[in-house]
Each structure stands twice: as C-alpha cells, then as structure tokens.
Amino acid sequence: MLQGPTDRQMQLAAWSGLVVNVLLTLAKAAVGVHADSRALLADAVHSGADVFGSIAVMVGLRVARKPPDADHPYGHGKAELLSSAVVAAVLVLAAVQVGYDSIGSLFTAVSPPSPPAAWMAAAAIAVKEALYQYFHRLGRRLHSRSLLASAVDHRSDVFASSAALLGIVLALVGRWAGVHWLLYMDGVAGAFVALLVLKMGYDLARETAQPLMDRVLEGEELLPYERCVNGVRGVRRIDGLRVRDHGQYVIVDVKIGVDADMTVARGHAIAADVKQVLMQEFPRVLDVLVHVNPYYPDPPVDRGPRDSEEGGA
Template sequence: MDNRFKQAEIATWIGMVVNGLLAVMKGIIGWLSGSRALIADAAHSASDVAGSIAVLAGLRTARKPPDEDHPYGHGKAENVATIIVAILLIFVGFEVAMSSFEVFLGEAPTAPKGLALVAIIVSILVKELLFQYKFRLAKKINSSALLAEAWHHRSDALSSMAAFVGVLGAILGQYFNIPILVYLDPLAGLFVSLIVIKIGFSLVKESSSIMMEQVLEPEKIKPFMDTVMNVPGVKRIDELLARNHGHYIVIDIRVSVDPYITVEAGHTISKDVKDALLEHHDDVNKVFVHINPYRPEDDE
C-alpha cells in the first residue's frame, strides 16, 4: 500500500514541476508573441499545478489507516481531490472561453509571432509524455486522482494542438493577407475551452458517483459471487453490495447457511467468505458478512 502511494506522489511531484515550468514558458512567450491561444494554454498548465497540490493532499489523506471516525478508511480522499481538479478544469475552461469570445466582439486581432509555435510544439510533446506516464501508472495502482491528473495533461496537450492550428492559421492569414484567418487563434482558444470543460464535467460525474456510494454493476460483482459460492458451507448468496471507496472496494454480503449448525460453525463460514474475497481479489479491502438461515422455499 505504501509503495502505491509513493509511486503516485512521485508522479504528482513530477507533473507539478513540469507544469510550473511549462506555464511560465507559455505565459512569457504568449505575451511576447501576442498569442491569446498560447496565454490560455499557459493558464491551463497553471491550473495543473493547483490540481497537483490538491491531488497530493488527497493522496496523503487517503493513505491514513482506518480509525474510529473512519472505519472504512480514508480512500475517498482521492475522489475529493479528483473533484477539485475537475472543478479547476471547468473554471479554467470558462475563463478561456470568455477571453477568446471577447476577441470576436472587439477589433481584429494581430497575428501571433512564430515564436509561439515553438512553445506549443514543446508543450504538446511534454504533456503527451506526462499523460502516458500517469495514465499507465493510474491504471496500474487504481488511482482516480492520478487518472484525473493524467486526463488534465491530455486536455492540455489537446489544447496545445488546437492552439498550434490557431496560431499557424493566424500567421498564414497575415502573411497571405487573408484577414479572416487571423481569427483562428481566438477560435482555437474557444475550441480548447470546450474540450477542457467537457473533461472536467466527466471527471466530476465519475467521482460523484463514488462519493454517493453507487454500487457496482451486476457484471462487475459476478466474480465476487463466484468466489463466495465456492466457499464450503455457503448455500446461497442473499445479497451482495460492492462499492468503490477510493482506490479499493468495500463489500457487504448476506449469505445463507444450514440453520442447524452451531454459531461457531456459522462464524467460521463467515470468516472463510471474507478471507476468500480478500485473497482472490486484490482490489477488495473491506468485507462485511452477515449470516442468514437457509430456507429452501426462498429459492422458489
């Protein structure tokens, strides 16, 4: 468990440092070159830094062991961090959209300088590398917060691609004296904002379902049921509820056993069910078993 959090924290620190450097670079070059799309992109990278801070806080809280006030553990702290990152994405998206839209209501913009293209290419390459690194690690260690960060990097890479098209189009428009192409830069900024907002809402929706303790779909709990039915003494599964609790799964299960066995024998079966689920499913961290007396007529 500690190794899982250590890997996630290292990845988050790497992202934070790289995003900070990219935000400064894109901000300065965006200002010098006069590119609204690049300045918007710089703001996006800066929001990544703020998001990383939230993720670090969430990871450090999630690694705490269960206590009297949190018997299920602190795993949902990662989902809280995910929602914070998502809200930052949505906020930045709206800011970029407003900034870009205002250009169409004012005087015709000036095409950015070619230096902006260099900064954008560097950003695309770096952010895609960060996405691949964090996406693979997030899947490996099952971290929703790290996965949110990975998608934040991917949205930054996509926004940089849109910015590249916009800046290049604006430069070509000025060079070939096609005024309408100059508007491709703010149009790219508007397009970027929509991508960012969509990703933000998707992350909020996914993490909110976990925070609201939505149970897993039937196809996802079938492997758990197969495991339990192989436990000696289990006559029937009356109910199995499984839910995500951050990076792990909590299971509440009711099983029927022979009503004429001793309490100790029933307790042994209960323990065997719990042990089987924990042993055969690495993502399961907590199991609560309730024993019911088996009545054949209930099967009818």
C-alpha cells in the first residue's frame, strides 16, 4: 500500500471522526433517555449512523490507497467513492427511522424534556462544527471525496443538533410558561432533523454517482489541461481530451496531432513530453494515455473509392 504524509493525515481524520461519533452517540443517547427528549434521541440515532459512516470511510481510504495492479490498472480510487455512497445510504436510512419515531411521538401523550438535553445539544453543535471545518479543509486540500463526504455528514449533524436544541428549548419554555402545544416542539424538532438528514443524504448520493459512472471533466474544468498540452513543443493540435475523475486522482486520455512527416521516434518523444508535463503540472494526475495522430496543414484530398477494376474481387 502507498504510505506518506497525505495518507497519515487522512487516516488520522477518519479515526478522529470515528472516536468523536462514538462518544457523541453514547452521550446523546444517555442524556436523551435521562432527559426524556425525543429530539436528542433522534440526534443520537443520527450520530449512530455516523459511526457506521466513519467505518465505511476508513475502509474506503484503506482500499483507495492501494497502487494500480494488473486487475486494476487505473488504481483503486473508486473504493473511496463507494464509501461515500455508503455514507449517503446510511444518512437516508437514519432519516427514515428518525422521522418515523418523531412523527409517532406527536400522537401520544407528551412530557417536556429536562434542561440537560439542551446542554448536550449545544455541546454537540460546537464539536460537530469543529469537525466539519477540519474535514472540509483537509478534504479540499487532498482532493478526497470520502473526507468531503464526511464533512457534509458533520455539517448535517450541526443542523440536526441545532434543530434539536431549538425544539428542546421551546418545549422547556412551554412547560415553564404553561403553553401545552409547545411541549410537542421536541417531537417536531425530531421530524425536522429527519428531513435535514434526508436531504443531506440525497445530495451526497447525487454527487457521488457522477464519478462512479466515469464522469469526465467538462467546460472550464478542462481548460487548464488543454492549455498545458498545447504548450508542449511539437503539439500542433489536440484531437481529443478526456480527464476521468477517480476520486483522489484523475486519468487523462489525450489525442495529439504532430507533423505527418515526423519520425516515429520524434512523435513518441513528444507524447512522452505531454505525459511528463501533465503529471508535473497537475498533482491529481495519476496516469496519462497519449495517442499520436498525423497532422496535415491542409486536409488530405478525398480521392473517393477506387475503381472497380482496381478494388474488385
């Protein structure tokens, strides 16, 4: 497996996310039961789903860092994308379960939560926002899909805990002020948390699906690669350029036109230059496949099909 500072940073981030999610799940569940808070228990279910998501990210990172081999010549980068898809699926399933429980609580006798639930939700907001900032910045710097997916997950926790906190506070105010309908805000907050988590899971699944289906860079994303190839001495034209996204890295397929009367050795040297320049200029490029075409200043004349006497059977 490939080892290095980047790998160590990603593994440290994955482990830190896992440990924090386990601790938050246990703390929210314990306080939620003790304080009788539907919203906090819903948030605990969400954090429990995060534990599973963190494990999926760690497994994806471990597989993705394997070098290319005979069976996987383009590397194992899509394993990281699969882990992102697992995170998305877990978010959706957790949202369904949380929403079901929270909506059901609205049709039963309700009692207000106790103040510790509000303090636990506030603490969770602070911790999860810090994790979001850490994962988001590291994921962008390392071009890691799974770390960015985890960042989205942590941000969803911030929104979920904020909604839980609001519902808990309103329920407490309802008890103190004697406003009965406010007591249901704890359950309403749990249902709102479910909607937030469901949307996050859907958005993440949609973003992950594109690279899994061999998405290629388009438009302005492709321009820097085009400028780089055109800048190589001897390249007269780009006949085709595809940059395939594999998560942490990309694979470049390029067809270049060189002078038609050039020797094969010289054409090969230009192709080697194109590959070297692309890999030096763009750290995400893992490999470059260059196809050389003959370039004619004027298009060759189409002389049409041969006479039947010459080409007939």
